[in-house]
Each structure stands twice: as C-alpha cells, then as structure tokens.
Amino acid sequence: MSVGIVGYGAYLPRYRIKTDEIARVWGKDPESVKKGLGVYEKTVPNLDEDAATIAVEASRNALLHSGIKPADIGAIYAGSESPPYAVKPTATIVGAAIEATPELTAADLEFACKAGTAAIQCCMGLVEAERIKFGLAVGSDTSQGMPGDILEYTASAGGAAFIIGKENLIAEIKDTHSFTTDTPDFWRREGEEFPKHGARFTGEPAYFKHVINCSKRIMERNKLSPKDFKYVVFHQPNGRFPLKAAKILGFDQEQIKPGLLTPWIGNTYSGSTLLGLVRILDEATEGDLILATSYGSGAGSDSFIIEVTKENEKRKNSKPLQSFIDRKDYVDYAVYAKLKGKIKGVKLEK
Amino acid sequence: MKGLPAHWRLLPQRYNLIGSYCKNCSGRFFPQRSICPDCRRTGSMEEFKFSGKGEIYSYTVIRAPPQGFDYQVPYVIAIVKMDEGPFITTQIVDCNPEDVEIGKRVETVFRKVIADGESGIIRYGYKFRLTD
Numbered sequence: 001m002s003v004g005i006v007g008y009g010a011y012l013p014r015y016r017i018k019t020d021e022i023a024r025v026w027g028k029d030p031e032s033v034k035k036g037l038g039v040y041e042k043t044v045p046n047l048d049e050d051a052a053t054i055a056v057e058a059s060r061n062a063l064l065h066s067g068i069k070p071a072d073i074g075a076i077y078a079g080s081e082s083p084p085y086a087v088k089p090t091a092t093i094v095g096a097a098i099e100a101t102p103e104l105t106a107a108d109l110e111f112a113c114k115a116g117t118a119a120i121q122c123c124m125g126l127v128e129a130e131r132i133k134f135g136l137a138v139g140s141d142t143s144q145g146m147p148g149d150i151l152e153y154t155a156s157a158g159g160a161a162f163i164i165g166k167e168n169l170i171a172e173i174k175d176t177h178s179f180t181t182d183t184p185d186f187w188r189r190e191g192e193e194f195p196k197h198g199a200r201f202t203g204e205p206a207y208f209k210h211v212i213n214c215s216k217r218i219m220e221r222n223k224l225s226p227k228d229f230k231y232v233v234f235h236q237p238n239g240r241f242p243l244k245a246a247k248i249l250g251f252d253q254e255q256i257k258p259g260l261l262t263p264w265i266g267n268t269y270s271g272s273t274l275l276g277l278v279r280i281l282d283e284a285t286e287g288d289l290i291l292a293t294s295y296g297s298g299a300g301s302d303s304f305i306i307e308v309t310k311e312n313e314k315r316k317n318s319k320p321l322q323s324f325i326d327r328k329d330y331v332d333y334a335v336y337a338k339l340k341g342k343i344k345g346v347k348l349e350k
Numbered sequence: 351m352k353g354l355p356a357h358w359r360l361l362p363q364r365y366n367l368i369g370s371y372c373k374n375c376s377g378r379f380f381p382q383r384s385i386c387p388d389c390r391r392t393g394s395m396e397e398f399k400f401s402g403k404g405e406i407y408s409y410t411v412i413r414a415p416p417q418g419f420d421y422q423v424p425y426v427i428a429i430v431k432m433d434e435g436p437f438i439t440t441q442i443v444d445c446n447p448e449d450v451e452i453g454k455r456v457e458t459v460f461r462k463v464i465a466d467g468e469s470g471i472i473r474y475g476y477k478f479r480l481t482d
Contacts, residue, residue, distance in 0.1 A: 014444045015444075046443060046444060046461075047421060047422060048422075048443065048461040048462040048463070048477070049461065049462070050462060050472075052462075052472075052474065053459075053460050053461050053462060053474065056460040056474075057459065057460060060460070084462075084472055085472070093474065096361055096365055097365045097366065097460055097474075099366055323482070327482060329444075338421060346421050347421075347465070347468075348418065348419075348421065348422070348462055348464060348465060349418055349464060349465035349466065349467055349468065349470075350417045350418025350464055350465075350466070350467070
C-alpha cells in the first residue's frame with residue numbers, strides 16, 4: 001500500500017495584532033501596507049509559547065486525529081527556524097510530550113519556511129522503506145521580524161503536524177518532488193536576533209522561480225495539469241505571492257482560496273504550507289487532488305501531489321483549523337512588543 | 351544548574367499529568383504516590399494518565415509574583431478539580447482574570463513555565479486554559 005497522511009493537527013496562538021496597529025507605530029499608511037502585502041492581521045505567541053510548545057500542541061492534535069498509539073511512531077522530525085534551543089532538539093521535547101519516546105529516531109530540521117515539508121519527505125522515505133510504521137513531521141515557528149521592517153507585518157506564529165504511514169490513510173501522497181538552489185534571499189546569521197532579506201530579490205529569483213519550477217516538474221512527471229486539481233496550496237509569505245504563483249501556473253481563485261490563510265494569520269514560516277494543507281483537508285472529500293508546494297528561503301521548494309481518501313470524511317478532525325482562526329483576542333503594539341520579547345529585559349526566566 | 355535531575359525525573363508528571371492509581375481502592379492521585387494513603391500496605395499502585403480536563407474549584411489573581419513571573423501579571427492561579435477526582439494547582443493562561451469563574455471548564459495545555467536564566471534549561475510543563 002502507498003504512503004500518505006494518517007492524521008494531522010494544527011495549532012495557532014490566541015492573540016492577534018492588526019496590520020493597522022503596526023503601521024500606526026511606524027508611521028506607515030495602513031491601507032497601502034494591507035494592499036501591498038494582502039495581510040490584515042497576524043498571530044502573536046503568548047510569553048510562554050515557543051516553537052516547541054506549538055509543535056507539541058499540533059502533534060497532540062495530530063495524534064488524537066490519527067488514533068494511533070504514540071509508541072508506534074518510529075521517527076519525529078521537527079522543522080523550525082526559531083527553535084528554543086540552539087543545541088537540544090525540539091523533536092525530543094515533542095517525543096516526550098506525546099509519550100512516543102524512547103524507541104524512535106528524532107531530529108530537528110531547518111530550511112527557513114520549508115523545514116516542515118522536508119520533515120514529511122524524511123518520514124515518507126522511512127515509511128516506504130518499511131523502517132518505521134509511522135513518522136511524525138512537524139513544522140512550527142514563532143518567527144521574528146525586526147521592528148519597523150516589512151517582515152514585522154507578516155512574521156507570525158503557528159504550526160501543524162502530520163502523521164505519515166501506510167494504514168488508514170485520510171490522504172495518499174502520490175508523489176513528491178524538490179527544487180533546490182543556493183539563493184541568498186533571506187538569512188539569519190548565528191547569534192543574530194533578526195533575519196535579513198534581499199527585499200525585492202525575494203520575489204522572482206527566489207519564491208517564484210522555486211515554487212513554479214517545482215510545481216511544474218511534479219505535474220509534468222505525473223501528466224497532470226492545473227485543471228486536474230481541486231485545490232492548490234503554496235507557501236504564503238504574504239497574501240499576494242501565492243495568488244500570483246497560482247495565476248502564472250494556471251490555477252484559478254477557487255483552487256487556491258481555501259488554503260490561503262496569510263491574510264488572517266500571517267506567515268507562520270515552517271507551519272505556513274502545512275497549515276494551508278490542514279485547512280484544505282478539513283473540507284476535502286474523496287478523490288480530491290491537492291497540489292502542495294512549500295518554499296524555504298536559501299532556497300528550495302518541495303511539491304506534493306495528494307489524493308484524499310474516503311477515510312477523510314469518515315474521520316473528521318475534531319479540532320479544525322477554523323476553530324483556531326476564530327479563537328482570537330487582539331493586542332496593541334505595546335503588549336505585542338512585550339509578548340514577543342522586543343522590550344529589553346522582558347523574559348520568562350529567573 | 352539547580353534541580354536539573356529533579357526536573358528530569360518529573361517530566362512525565364509535568365508534560366503528561368502522569369499520577370497514580372490504586373488497584374485496590376480505585377483511588378487516583380496527583381502528583382504521583384508510591385503508597386496509597388487509604389489502603390497503606392494492602393494498596394497496589396500503578397501509573398495513571400489524567401485526561402487534562404476538569405473545572406475551576408477555586409482561584410486567585412496574582413499581582414505580586416515570584417521572581418521570574420513578573421511580566422505575566424495579573425495572572426490566574428487556580429485549584430482545578432480534574433474529572434478523575436484529584437485537585438491540581440495550576441496557572442490558567444490565554445485569558446483575562448475577569449473571564450475566570452468557579453465551575454468553568456478547563457483543559458490542559460503545554461507551555462513554558464520558566465527558564466533557568468539566559469543559558470539554562472527551559473522548563474516546560476502543564477498549564478490549563480478555559481475550554482471554548
């Protein structure tokens with residue numbers, strides 16, 4: 001039997017900040033920022049949340065949805081660009097918190113915004129080789145944007161987890177393909193608090209080149225075209241890029257809109273493509289074909305062709321993504337700065 | 351690095367609410383006990399995982415916090431009556447103090463509790479939040 005998704009789970013922090021509020025502080029015209037980025041608000045992690053706590057919450061929800069025993073998980077890969085430790089794997093914390101330890105392999109992955117889809121590929125390989133029964137792939141981040149930088153309007157927090165296996169699949173992963181180059185569009189040096197980016201350079205030679213080439217190659221290889229898909233989801237650094245990529249490739253609004261979340265939650269980095277996929281799986285029915293293509297700066301894309309099975313309707317996720325999107329409280333910039341640790345000295349430590 | 355082994359030993363309790371169950375009297379206990387306080391030597395204890403669901407039995411609002419918790423004030427510390435019986439003292443997160451009422455349903459969440467300075471370990475564990 002083929003490899004696929006046995007269960008999935010999502011998590012978003014409760015707090016939100018509006019684009020208008022960030023623009024107010026930095027003296028920008030909120031309407032032009034919203035128009036330019038297509039982002040209206042973003043999630044804000046609480047002072048006691050980080051990429052590890054988000055990964056644990058998403059993984060617990062995935063476990064609940066899958067119905068599998070935690071001890072049957074043979075691998076955990078946690079993808080993030082904001083892990084709480086420089087050395088000490090988040091995957092070990094996730095493993096202990098879902099009671100999957102100790103008989104498993106675990107590691108953290110980093111590839112800007114695409115470490116979560118790289119984690120899925122790692123799990124697929126091990127499952128297909130029958131080295132493990134189930135693998136857990138997580139993508140979570142509490143991403144950083146320098147105060148006043150354009151990234152500050154989008155860099156948010158959230159995550160999603162997928163259990164990969166061969167039994168009771170809610171969706172079959174028919175194929176995966178990757179496209180990787182050495183492109184310096186966005187980076188953060190060791191010890192630096194905030195990332196740097198190549199501004200407009202992040203578009204054509206970075207995001208679009210990788211997303212479009214990767215998506216084209218996997219469709220060509222499988223003799224499929226955009227009209228064969230019910231849904232498409234791309235990495236969502238803002239609300240504009242994925243719409244433009246869809247248009248270039250020949251997808252229409254109905255195919256991309258269900259999984260487009262950035263306007264309301266911001267860019268959750270390693271969680272971005274995965275959360276879009278979660279939103280789609282929450283409503284997809286048997287036979288629906290999904291194209292998912294992530295993008296990670298640096299740079300690379302991972303594409304997946306996913307076919308939804310009957311099991312997805314039989315075993316609906318009890319914690320759909322919309323419940324996390326709707327559960328929100330707004331904070332102003334001052335509280336946001338405190339929660340994000342942007343005020344010097346504010347830390348949850350003794 | 352004070353208390354590192356103690357924290358490590360308590361991970362099952364702090365991460366997953368692992369307590370005890372007495373096979374003799376069906377009593378459930380949190381934190382974990384090695385001897386049943388009711389059955390004494392006739393008791394037989396085993397590990398028991400609590401569901402993490404319960405209701406607020408009592409609570410207080412902390413405005414003068416201990417060291418390290420300064421930036422969370424005002425925050426709520428509650429005694430939660432877990433569905434399986436035992437009471438647990440815990441922080442209630444993601445809410446305003448005025449949202450909390452005795453009898454309201456709560457569920458467990460996984461959160462950072464405190465870090466040992468800038469270079470020490472991060473202590474994660476259970477907290478609770480109001481059920482939607």
